[in-house]
Amino acid sequence: MTDTLFLTSSDVADLATPAEYVDAVREGYRQRGNGAPAQPRSKFFREDPQGMLTTYAAVLPETGAMGGYMYSSGFGAVDAWFMTPLFDAESGAPLALLDGASMNPHKTGAAGAVAVDALARDDADTLAVIGSGAQARGQLHATATVRDFTDVRVYSPTPESRESFAADFDESLEASVRPVDSSTAALSGADVVITATRASEPVFDGDDLEPGTHVTAMGQYSPDKRELDAKTVANATYVPDLRERATFDAGSFIQALEEGAIDEDHVHAELGEVVAGNAPGRTSDDEITVFDSGGTGIETVAAAYLLYERAKAEGRGQTIEFAPASEALTGN
Template sequence: MTETLFLTSDDVAGLAEIDEFVDAVRDGYRQRGLGAPAKPRTTLVNDEPAGMLTSYSAILPETGAMGGYMYPAGFSAGDAWFMTPLFDAETGEPLALIDGASMNPFKTGAAGAVGLDALAREDATSLALIGTGAQARGQLKAAMTVRDIETVWVYSPTKENRESFAGEMNEAYDASVAAVASSAAAVEDADIVITATTASEPVFDGDLLKDGAHVTAMGQYHPKKRELDATTIARSTYVPDLRERATSDAGSFLLAMESGDVTEEDIHAELGEVVAGEKPGRESAEEITVFDSGGTGIETVASAYMLYQKACEDGLGSTISFSPASEALTGE
């Protein structure tokens, strides 16, 4: 039997600051850029009841951990549960099983911030945020750790949602946060554009992006999800979290390829390659850059291990037992 730490969502909620998530995720992508194994998500879709089962994984050798995410979404419950198994990268022994619900917006926000930091102009101070859900909150909070944001324009289709979100964020941050009536009004003067939606059609016109803008799109995790139009993809230096994912489930890039606006050769680099210094990031002030963040095991393992270490230090969680395969198979 192996004793494994079990951490509930409440155990890990508030356990780490957002900059700690960003630091951990940045190092995870650096390891990926140097060859750490990671695979895009695998999604199994069920028709009746409607739902999907998703999983993805990564090994971070320098961190000393491996694991990933597995979660169902939809089905008759109409909800999702994020299970995060974490293993020792040297021995393979289970270290922890973590309920990933509370960490989800923060580890995803951290991935967005790492991409932003690697690709956005250093002097970027204005930000357009399309979306007002939990992921939008995480993206904004993380972005604030890597750039001195002075102005934020927020848009979502529901007026009440965008105004409520803007009011709350205006009190939370030193930046001026205002709701605007259209995505065009948010995007046209922004140094940074973040899309945090579940859209199946583009949420802004790529012709409105000003020269030098950076775009982080984090809602393109399915071939039918398409936050960005072909114009945005074609105008940009395009960097996905994983190169393999760009041609399997990155909806905007896939549709831009189908329309003939780009080819697979237009994938500039993976984020990890840029973070590790293996490939250049932004090379001019006028360049438009895109980070396509569909979700990987890299940010999941990096964040989970960081939380695991902090939980061990604070004596949090309970233990559960796992039998090794040798014992289970032989009964000895």
């Protein structure tokens, strides 16, 4: 038998700060840039009742951990459940099983922040956020740790949502955070743009992007979802989390490809290649850059291992037992 740590969502909710998530995820992407294995998500659908099962995984050999996410959504419950198995990368033994719900916006936000740090101008101080849900909040919490923003504008179609979002962050950030009534108003003068929506159509016009802007788009991990128009993708140095994702489920890239605005060679590099120094990031102040974040096992494993180590040190969670196959299959 092997003792494995089980951590509930509440066990891990306050174990790490946004900056610590960012550091862990940056290290994970550095390893990916030097060859650590990772694959895009797999999705399985059911029509009646409507639902989806999603999985993805990564191995971070220098961290010493591997694992990923498995989550379901729908199936008549109109909800989702996140499970994160974490294994030792050397022995293969199960280290932990985490309820990954509370971790989700933090680790995804950290991936966006790593991209902003690698691709946005060093002097970026004005941020536009399109979206006001949990993922948008995670992006802002993390991104605020890598640049000194003074002005943050948030737009979402529901006035109450954007006003509540702005009020919450205006109290917690040094920056001025205010709601605006259009994506155009949000983008005016913005150095960094974050889109965190469930949109199937572009959420802003590419003509509204000013030279030198960085865009992190994290809500487009399906061929039929599209936060960015073809002009934005075509005019940008395009960096996905995983190169393979660009033509697999990166909706904005796929639809720009279908429109003839780009070809498959438009992918500049993976984020990990930029973080590891194996590919250039931004090369000029006027360059538009895009990070296409669909979610990977890289940030999941990096964040889960951080939380596992912290939980062990603080004595959180409970121990469950797993039987190795040699015992379970033979009864010995």
